[in-house]
Amino acid sequence: MKLKREISRWDLVLLLINSTIGAGIFGLPSKIFGLSGIYSLPALFLCALIVFILVLNFAEVASRFKKTGGPYLYILKAFGRIPAFIIGWLILITRVSTYAALINLMVTYLAYFNPILMEPAYKFGLILGITFFFTWVNYLGVRNSTILSNTLAIAKILPLLVFILVGLFFIDPNLISLNEAPPSFSNFSSSVLILIFAFTGFEAVLVNTGEVKEPRKNIPFALIISLSFVAIFYSFIQFVSIGTLPGLSTSEKPITDAAQLFMGSWGAALIAFGAVISIGGTLNAVMLIGSRVPYALSEEDQFPKFFSYLHPRNHTPVYALFIFTAVTIVASLTGSFIYAVSISVISKILIFLLVCAAMIKLRQKEEKGVNYFKLRYGYVFAITGILASIGLLLSSELSEFVDVFVTVIAGLILYVLYKFFSRKNLS
DSSP: OOOOOOBOHHHHHHHHHHHHSOGGGGTHHHHHHHHHGGGHHHHHHHHHHHHHHHHHHHHHHHTTOOSTTTHHHHHHHHHOHHHHHHHHHHHHHHHHHHHHHHHHHHHHHHTTTOGGGGSHHHHHHHHHHHHHHHHHHHHTOHHHHHHHHHHHHHHHHHHHHHHHHHHGGGOOGGGSOTTOOOOOHHHHHHHHHHHHHHSTTHHHHGGGGGGBSSHHHHHHHHHHHHHHHHHHHHHHHHHHHHHHOTTGGGOSSHHHHHHHHHHOHHHHHHHHHHHHHHHHHHHHHHHHHHHHHHHHHHHTTSSOGGGGOOOTTTOOOHHHHHHHHHHHHHHHHHOTHHHHHTTHHHHHHHHHHHHHHHHHHHHHTOOTTOOOOOOTTHHHHHHHHHHHHHHHHHTSOHHHHHHHHHHHHHHHHHHHHHHHHHHHHHO
16 A cells, blocks of 8 residues: 555645745744845845755655655665665654744744633643644545645635735835845854755655656646745735835734734734734644654664554554644643754754765666656756855854754664564564
8 A cells, every 4th residue: 555646736836835935924024124134135045046946956855756755765875774864853853843842833823812722721722723624634545635735725815915905005215225234144144054954844844755646747837836825925025025114124924014004903813814824824834744654664674663554544644643733742842942943943954965965876776667757967056055054054153063963862762672672573
């Protein structure tokens, strides 16, 4: 029995957009404006260029594979089992922490409409109810999850599109000062680093390759289209925020505050609702991806076999889904996700670095008769991607490296224990 290939080309585009445009965009404009001012727009352009180079590397490497696993499988094929397990383990841990952080943030945004929702009992019930809903949708099969993902992706884009289209008529030219002194190199590079992670999420979606129709054609197309859309969308949001909100650098809710100014209270409510929908879309995508990571590890005998068991009718990895749900509920309710969030930055950069390196390695291990998306000047793009990733690593905090090291050691201990007991049972 296999996973069903029910994610079409445009489903994948929307799934990528859903995973990339998350809650971060609602606070992003003030963060990068506070660092770089009007030069946050060139920072955004530079960031989009770096991400596009990384995406092109992913497009070539991903087009070589048809199975579920994404970056985990790429590293497995290029560098072997231990590096692959480390990447798979990090993807899984960051999916858990991302879900837990986002669902707590979702409750905070819902409390905009009724503050009582922040009371412990209501918060507990909301987290359980929302999580069980997404689990149920994903249990019914990938098609149901995809339909919900498409709906939420469009629903999250619409309020932000209204913000852009209305806001363009309220731009104050005095707020867009081209005579502003350039920021320091440190502040400008910090802006680019923050923006890089506003573009991430696409790498995790590729885990679901085994459920994508014609992945060798559709994955490169979807990656390029979705990330181009996100770059243009972010640029307009930043431009409108700069041109309409005088106190942008100090605002904690820049898009909501700007909408309040030029659309009134209904505009602020619309953006708050958009934030809830945006988080919901990302949560559904995280649930879909998170349940497939242990499935992929199990398929390669790096996780217990029951994780790859598929429901006979829905073709869903049910045990992987239910265990992922249980772990995320514990993390969400206890706050234990806060530690794991710090490993997300390094984990993503390591994936970028290793996938770019994998492109070089896989070209050297070329298989005859395999059709894939081959990038012109591929080695140049791969080396540029590696150098950009190293640059991002050097910009990261030492504490983040320590957290990743501890997480990797914990994963390797579990892996060794699993292999030991599985061999003992066989003997």
